[in-house]
Amino acid sequence: MASYHLSNTIANFNQTDSKLPAMTVSAGTSITSTTTTPFKLNSSKLCSTGLQHLPQGHSQIINHIENSQEPSTRASSSSSQQFHLRIGIVGLGAFGQFLAKAFQRQGHHVLGTSRSDYSDYCQEQGIIFFQDLNGLCEAQPDVLLACSSILSTEDIVRGIPFHKLKSNTILADVLSVKEFPKKLFLDVVPKDFGILCTHPMFGKYSGKNSWEGLRFVYDKVRIAENSIQQRKCEQFLNIFQDQGCRMVEMSCEEHDQYAAESQFITHTIARILSNMNLGSTPINTKNFETLMELTENTVSHGSDLYDGLFMYNVNAPKQAT
Numbered sequence: 001m002a003s004y005h006l007s008n009t010i011a012n013f014n015q016t017d018s019k020l021p022a023m024t025v026s027a028g029t030s031i032t033s034t035t036t037t038p039f040k041l042n043s044s045k046l047c048s049t050g051l052q053h054l055p056q057g058h059s060q061i062i063n064h065i066e067n068s069q070e071p072s073t074r075a076s077s078s079s080s081q082q083f084h085l086r087i088g089i090v091g092l093g094a095f096g097q098f099l100a101k102a103f104q105r106q107g108h109h110v111l112g113t114s115r116s117d118y119s120d121y122c123q124e125q126g127i128i129f130f131q132d133l134n135g136l137c138e139a140q141p142d143v144l145l146a147c148s149s150i151l152s153t154e155d156i157v158r159g160i161p162f163h164k165l166k167s168n169t170i171l172a173d174v175l176s177v178k179e180f181p182k183k184l185f186l187d188v189v190p191k192d193f194g195i196l197c198t199h200p201m202f203g204k205y206s207g208k209n210s211w212e213g214l215r216f217v218y219d220k221v222r223i224a225e226n227s228i229q230q231r232k233c234e235q236f237l238n239i240f241q242d243q244g245c246r247m248v249e250m251s252c253e254e255h256d257q258y259a260a261e262s263q264f265i266t267h268t269i270a271r272i273l274s275n276m277n278l279g280s281t282p283i284n285t286k287n288f289e290t291l292m293e294l295t296e297n298t299v300s301h302g303s304d305l306y307d308g309l310f311m312y313n314v315n316a317p318k319q320a321t
Contacts, residue, residue, distance in 0.1 A: 083235050084108055088141030090133065090156055092118045096147035098204040099174070100127060102211075106239055111139055137164040142232050143196075146173040146181070150308025154184055162190050168229040170194035170236065176263060176305065178252035180312040182221055194229045195221040197252050199259075200240065205297045212244035219252045260315035267306050268319075270298035 085108045089096045092114040100110045104126065112122060113130045122129035130136040137144070137160065144165065148156050153175060160171075171189050173181045178197050185195045200207070201215040223233045241247050250258075273295045280292065310316045 083231065085143055085232060085235055086111060086139070086141040087236075088112065088136050088139070088144045089147050090114070090136070090144065091147035091149075092116075092121070092127075092129075093147070094204055095174070097121070097125075098207070099145075099147065099200075100125065102243060103239060106242060108239070111136055111141055133159060134161055134164065137161050140164070140166050141169070143170045143172055143236050146171075146175070149304045150175050150177055150180070150312050151304055153181060157181075157184055157188050160188075162193065165193070167192040168194070168224075168227065168232070170196050170223070170229060170232055172196040172198060172236065174198055174200055176259065176309055177312045178217075178219065178255040178259075179314065182219070182252040185221065192224075194223045194233060196223065196233055196236070197221055199255060200245070201263075203297075205300070210244065211240070214245055215248050216240040216245040217248045217250050217255050219250060219255070221252070256313045257315050259309075260313050260319050264309045264313065264316045264319055266294070267298050267309060270295045271306060274299045 085103075087100075087103050087108055087110055089100055089110060089112040092100070092112045093116075096112065096114070100112065103110050109128075110126075111128045111130065112118065113133055113136045117131075119129045119131075121127075128139070130139070133156070144160070146153055146156060153173070157171075167190070171185055171193055172195075173185075175181050175197075176199060178199060182195070182197050185197070189195055196218065198216065198218040201217060202211065207214055218237060220233060223230055237247065273291060278292065278295070281288075284292075
C-alpha cells in the first residue's frame, strides 16, 4: 500500500493565479504527514496527478489533513489576525463552484464532494475532491458547508460521520430557507460542534461581477464563545464581508418570514411568466426586458429550488393563497 508524505511547511502562493492539480480520494489509501500519526482516508488510490506528479513550482501544497487544532495564520490587510480555513463543500454544483472560487481568492483551501463526479473540474481548479462524504470528513475541514438542494439536505446531514470530524468543526449551510436547516442541525449535530446558518441573497448571475452591497444573512445558532470555533466562524463570515457583502445578522425564523414575502414571490412570478412563453419584441420596454431577465435567471435554478422554497418555509403557503 502506497504511503504519501505531505509537508507541513506551507509556502505562500496565490491560488487565484496558480491552479494546483487536485487529488481525487476514494477508499483505502493511507496518507501521512511528516509530523502526525498516519490515519486512513476512505480512498482506493490517489489519482495519477497526486503529489509525486506535481509540476515544478507546485510542489508546496497545503497539508489538508494535518491534526493541528488551529487553522494556520496568514497576513491580512485587516487589523485582526486572520486564518486560512479548510472549507469542505458538500455539493459542487453551480453554486458550490461559485462559492469555492471566492474562498480560493481569499487564500482558503477548498475540499469537496458531490453526488456527481467533479474530479476533472476540481483538478483544473485546485480543489481536493473526495468520492464520498466519509473521505471528506476524514480530511477534517474547519467548516463543513452544505451546498446541496433543499430537498436533499436532510439525507446528507443525517449521513455525516461526525466521529471523523474535530469537535470544534462548524456545520454551515447556504440554503434559501433557514428554519429547516436550523432544526435539522440542532437535532443531528453533536453538541460540541458549531452551527452557522447562512443565506447569501444572491447567486452566480446576480453576483457574477461583484458582491459589493449584496446582502448576506446569517444566524450564529451555536458557536462557542472565546474559542477556536468562534475564530473560525468569524473568519468564515469575513470572506463575505471582505467581498463587500452587506452583512445582516438575523434569526432563522425572521429570515423565513421575510423570504416568503420576497424571494418566494419573486420565484412564483417568474414561473408564471415562464409558462406564458413570452418572447422579445421589436418594441420592448425596459420594464419588459427586466421581467424577461428575471424570468430567465430565476427559472434557470430548476424546479428543486422552487419546490424547496414552498415545502420547507412554513410561511410560503400563506403567500400562495
